[in-house]
């Protein structure tokens with residue numbers, strides 16, 4: 268099969284399209300002919316190096332978010348599917364207890380095993396989900412990591428409820444776009460922040476009603492202005508220290524802050540007195556588990572969300588996709604599994620550019636590129 272690998276760390280030029288042996292699926296696995304793969308933040312970080320996930324090894328085929336068609340024999344042959352990239356062992360105590368997000372033997376497609384920048388991918392059948400008619404491979408490939416992560420943080424851990432106000436940082440990122448879409452569809456009022464007027468205008472373009480430029484506006488005051496002086500019920504953060512204090516200032520009494528990323532660092536200082544006097548709740552959102560991913564998908568298929576591809580690249584042009592998204596990579600961003608591992612969902616098409624082309628709340632303006640197989644393959 269054709270695949271894109273890097274045998275060393277470095278600039279996008281380390282990505283090379285090569286021929287590799289076809290993967291051989293194990294007894295509980297299916298073979299998927301990859302039709303589209305999104306470019307994920309982890310792809311860039313691990314290409315730049317060092318490898319971040321336990322078990323990462325060179326040469327490496329990136330690509331966490333994958334959609335395609337099952338081509339191995341069996342009852343599911345020909346099924347259009349999307350892959351949940353998080354593959355717990357299924358045998359340890361945590362997995363058997365249904366808490367597999369903490370599995371110590373977790374493997375991640377495109378993270379510490381072969382990813383989707385390839386014509387073929389072998390994955391456990393349990394983690395391969397059918398795509399409904401009318402959903403393109405490109406859309407399906409754009410959703411697993413960002414919607415799974417946003418769902419876990421907002422809904423499962425953050426407990427977002429209809430009628431609440433949620434403050435979402437990081438306008439323009441795939442994760443923030445997913446979070447904004449989920450929150451709006453659950454009946455919450457959405458406020459999105461960024462330090463980039465361009466990213467804010469793109470969020471406005473997809474229908475986000477309330478936008479704050481945190482470089483020119485006082486975040487706490489701006490949020491209170493938008494909430495009748497009350498403050499936000501929930502802050503959704505994957506930025507980290509850069510906005511931590513201001514996020515707390517924007518919360519209402521007994522407000523919650525859920526965090527699932529740390530692109531600006533790993534440590535903050537907390538005024539304990541302020542936090543307990545105001546009844547603030549801080550919530551760390553771990554990665555989603557297998558069952559929760561299934562619940563998210565079931566909801567997603569009927570919710571009308573839609574990731575938007577910024578640009579489309581053939582498999583052989585993966586390096587160009589990485590170059591396109593490079594400005595969004597912060598220097599030496601720390602990253603662990605399940606934490607801020609996303610860059611906008613970008614995929615597919617025919618090497619065309621689609622920017623913000625979907626209707627209001629139909630998707631997110633994203634940046635960067637993704638890769639897609641040029642040639643369909645059947646076997």
Ligand SMILES: [Zn+2]
Nearest residue numbers: 356359362370
């Ligand atoms: Zn396990």
